[in-house]
Amino acid sequence: xxxQAAFEREPARRVFASEFRETRYQFKEGxxxxxxxxxxxxxxxxxxxxxxxxxxxxxxxxxxxxxxYRGRVIDPTGTFFIMAGSYQPEAMQxxxxxxxPAFVAVVGKPxxxxxxxGNCLVSVNAESISVVDxxxxxxxxxxxARETLDRLDVFGTTEDSRKAQEEYGTQPDLYxxxxxxxxxxxxx
Amino acid sequence: MYVMNLxxxxxxxxxxxxxxxxxxxxxxxxxxxxxxxxxxGVNIAEAERxxxxxLAREHNLPNLVTSSSDLRPINEIVPGEWVTIEGKIVSLTxxxxxxxxxxxxxxxxxxxxxxxxxxxxxxxxxxYGHWYRIESAVVDxxxxxxxxxxxxxxxxxxxxxxxxxxxxxxxxxELKPGVGSVRAKVIQDWDVLHERMLQTGLxxxxxxxxxxxxxxxxxxxxxxxxxxxxxxxxxxxxxxxxLSLALNTAMYIADEGDIEVGRNATEIQGALVHVAxxxxxxxxxxxxxxxxxxxxQNYCPVHEIQPNFRYDLRLKAVLDDGERARxxxxxRDLVESLVGISLEEAISIAExxxxxxxxxxxxxxxxxxxxxxxxxGGEFAxxxxxxxxxxxxxxxxxxxxxxxxxxxxAA
Numbered sequence: 001x002x003x004q005a006a007f008e009r010e011p012a013r014r015v016f017a018s019e020f021r022e023t024r025y026q027f028k029e030g031x032x033x034x035x036x037x038x039x040x041x042x043x044x045x046x047x048x049x050x051x052x053x054x055x056x057x058x059x060x061x062x063x064x065x066x067x068x069y070r071g072r073v074i075d076p077t078g079t080f081f082i083m084a085g086s087y088q089p090e091a092m093q094x095x096x097x098x099x100x101p102a103f104v105a106v107v108g109k110p111x112x113x114x115x116x117x118g119n120c121l122v123s124v125n126a127e128s129i130s131v132v133d134x135x136x137x138x139x140x141x142x143x144x145a146r147e148t149l150d151r152l153d154v155f156g157t158t159e160d161s162r163k164a165q166e167e168y169g170t171q172p173d174l175y176x177x178x179x180x181x182x183x184x185x186x187x188x
Numbered sequence: 189m190y191v192m193n194l195x196x197x198x199x200x201x202x203x204x205x206x207x208x209x210x211x212x213x214x215x216x217x218x219x220x221x222x223x224x225x226x227x228x229g230v231n232i233a234e235a236e237r238x239x240x241x242x243l244a245r246e247h248n249l250p251n252l253v254t255s256s257s258d259l260r261p262i263n264e265i266v267p268g269e270w271v272t273i274e275g276k277i278v279s280l281t282x283x284x285x286x287x288x289x290x291x292x293x294x295x296x297x298x299x300x301x302x303x304x305x306x307x308x309x310x311x312x313x314x315x316y317g318h319w320y321r322i323e324s325a326v327v328d329x330x331x332x333x334x335x336x337x338x339x340x341x342x343x344x345x346x347x348x349x350x351x352x353x354x355x356x357x358x359x360x361x362e363l364k365p366g367v368g369s370v371r372a373k374v375i376q377d378w379d380v381l382h383e384r385m386l387q388t389g390l391x392x393x394x395x396x397x398x399x400x401x402x403x404x405x406x407x408x409x410x411x412x413x414x415x416x417x418x419x420x421x422x423x424x425x426x427x428x429x430x431l432s433l434a435l436n437t438a439m440y441i442a443d444e445g446d447i448e449v450g451r452n453a454t455e456i457q458g459a460l461v462h463v464a465x466x467x468x469x470x471x472x473x474x475x476x477x478x479x480x481x482x483x484x485q486n487y488c489p490v491h492e493i494q495p496n497f498r499y500d501l502r503l504k505a506v507l508d509d510g511e512r513a514r515x516x517x518x519x520r521d522l523v524e525s526l527v528g529i530s531l532e533e534a535i536s537i538a539e540x541x542x543x544x545x546x547x548x549x550x551x552x553x554x555x556x557x558x559x560x561x562x563x564x565g566g567e568f569a570x571x572x573x574x575x576x577x578x579x580x581x582x583x584x585x586x587x588x589x590x591x592x593x594x595x596x597x598a599a
Contacts, residue, residue: 009506009513012461051459051508053558105558107461128462130557138582139560143459145590147510180594186587 012051012107014144015041017078018178020050023122025167026112039110042168043151043175044161049109050124052080053132053140056104059095069095071129073106076141076182081123082106091126098131105132105140138186145179152176194221197236200324200341204240204270207326210247217243263299265336267329273336274321275300276350277314278421279437282405290314293367293421293437294322294336297353300367300421301327302437303336311344319347332426333366355420359395361450365426368433370419372398373447374411382476386410391419391433392449399432408436416443455564456572457580458509460556467504468549469534471497499535503552507563507572515571516563522577527555 019042026039038046054073061069068085069092084091091108098104108124115121152172155161164170198218205212217239224235260271278300280292290305290313303325305311314320323343325336338344355369363370375397376390386402387410400422402408411417422438424431470481473488474496480488481500488494503518503526524530529537534548541547560580565572 009462009515011511011513012459012508014510051461051510051558105459107558128557130554132558135582136559139580140459142582142586142590143510143560145594149590149593176594180591183587183591183594 010036010047010049012049013041013045013047014140014147015043015047015050015052016144016148016178016182017052017054017073017075017080019043019077019148019175020080020110021078021122022168023110023112024120025163026110037109039112040160040164040167041151042164042170043148043172044155044158044164044170045151046160047110049107049127051140052106052108052124053103053137054080054106055137056082056095056098056100056102056129059098059100061096068092071095071126073104075144076185077178080106081121082108082126082129083111083123084126084129088126091129094129095126098129103132103134103137105130105136141182141186145183148175148179193232194218194225197221197232201236201240201243203339203341204324204326205243205247205249208247208249210243210249212243212247261298262294262296262301265301265327265334267327267334269327270324271327271336272321272323273325274319274347274350276319277316278355279439280314280316281437292316293423294320295353295355295367295421297351300355300369301334301336302330302367302423303338304330305338306340309338309340309342311338311340311342314344314346319350321345321347331365333424357418360391360393360398361395363398363424363431363433365424365431367421367437368424369421369438370398370433371416371443371447372419373416373449374413375449377411377413389413393447394450396450399430400435401432402435405436411435411440412442416445416447417441418443454567454572455562456507456509456514457560457562458507458514459558459560460505461508461513461558462506463549463553463557464504464506465549467502468552469531469538469545470500470502472500474498499531501529501531501534501548501552503556505556507561516565516574517571518563518574518577522574523552526577526579527552 022042023039026037028037029035036048038048040046052073054075057072057074059069059071061067066086068083071082073080073082084095106124106126107128108126111123111125113121152175155172156165198214198221201217202212202214220239221235224230224238225232260273262273262275265271275294275296278293278295280290283291287307288304289307292303293300294303325338325342327334327336357371358368360370370393372391372393374389375392378389380388384404386404386408388401390397391400417440419435419438419440423434425434471486473480473482473491473494475491478491482488482494482497486494486497501520501523503523505516506513507516520531538545538548561577562580563572563574563577565574
């Protein structure tokens with residue numbers, strides 16, 4: 001995967017929660033202050049935007065002066081932690097109106113935060129959150145399964161996947177199993 | 189006899205140079221011509237060529253050097269040249285200006301070009317379907333296409349019938365601004381929005397589709413929907429990077445058979461990940477041919493304040509397949525069906541709701557954001573102009589295929 005031309009919007013990658021949760025490695029493309037920040041997912045793709053569809057089970061309003069929302073979005077493999085603060089006014093207004101539980105689609109930026117005791121917290125800075133339906137959720141699971149399998153098929157042959165191998169020691173079979181298990185949770 | 193000819197040629201050479209910004213000395217030109225013709229026995233055409241070439245070099249005008257009287261095929265001519273061509277008048281269109289005596293299209297077996305005869309050129313009118321040799325005409329560019337200008341320095345002589353030729357048909361996707369001939373099927377007949385317009389719609393051939401227009405004019409007839417036509421010498425115009433065909437210069441003949449129209453459309457399936465500002469209910473400039481969207485203050489960037497705007501619905505969004513994020517633009521009919529709201533309903537909601545037009549933006553956004561769609565349409569200036577858009581539905585066989593892919597090697 002080569003980086004996109006500057007004027008082209010970054011695609012939103014599809015990733016399951018259990019893979020997203022393992023993400024640790026991030027880098028900056030270029031030296032410029034405005035160069036994009038990427039993470040590399042364990043199955044070997046760089047990303048500075050993701051698209052997630054799942055169930056918003058919980059939301060919390062936090063902060064006094066700087067209000068922000070936290071939310072949990074569940075997919076068949078685990079949980080995405082969603083943040084929407086004053087830098088994402090659209091997402092914040094949207095999440096404020098949504099009553100849990102609800103199927104939601106989230107577009108946002110991966111965010112890594114290192115705690116003092118060395119843990120890495122992975123969350124999504126939401127750009128938008130919208131209410132969708134169950135069928136959209138199922139389509140997302142298929143979409144994410146396909147994208148993940150596509151990445152595993154070329155694992156070890158691309159620059160990003162070699163980096164992922166080095167950083168995470170990814171075992172492709174483990175991720176195939178995760179994909180398989182996610183697919184079996186769709187009701188036929 | 190000599191004297192007259194030489195002064196004519198002198199005039200022609202001077203004009204050529206003057207039109208390129210030089211200021212030639214007429215006496216000097218004439219004396220050089222006379223010297224070549226009288227002293228060296230050079231014929232006049234050759235003398236003209238030699239003197240023109242010499243002066244062009246002296247005035248540093250390399251373009252004029254090729255301005256010989258050599259006969260040139262029409263399709264090789266580029267703007268900025270002085271040329272001699274032989275061709276057939278295949279179209280004459282009414283002149284809209286007293287300074288233009290004639291305009292139309294001249295063609296040879298290589299191609300065709302629009303021409304203009306200035307009234308001041310004072311040359312005999314050319315007749316439709318006849319052949320002419322046109323010497324020392326100048327080719328310039330008009331609205332991005334080469335255009336032959338017949339001026340007072342141009343010599344026109346009618347010829348015997350030239351070699352018969354059939355206009356070469358160009359696939360629609362390969363048309364360039366200028367003149368083009370196509371074999372195409374009428375695939376859409378649109379509402380005419382202009383009183384001077386006779387018909388407009390979409391033509392298609394195996395390679396793709398193009399918009400066409402026929403302006404009202406005596407003797408012009410409409411194309412039959414679904415009819416297949418040979419269209420010779422239509423004007424290919426470019427506007428905002430898009431081509432269209434004007435059939436008023438053209439001769440069109442219904443043809444046998446059918447055409448399998450090629451869809452130059454691309455199709456993408458993905459998630460709609462962003463709805464851009466400027467979506468929903470918008471106001472458009474009412475000035476004929478403008479149609480720009482207005483600001484909240486009814487301000488058109490070109491025509492300023494336009495209180496008699498008309499409303500429209502549109503969607504500017506990003507469709508993302510996980511590999512690439514693409515800008516898409518949808519027009520009113522698609523927005524109406526995707527959102528389930530008509531333009532009239534949208535207007536009445538906007539006019540009675542405290543949020544006004546924003547309310548429609550939110551409704552549009554909330555019904556499409558985060559959902560999967562298949563869109564097809566033409567790509568233009570980095571944006572897909574969507575012709576059709578359908579929600580993606582869940583297909584159990586895809587689930588089965590993916591389960592096989594995921595489970596096949598594991599376990």
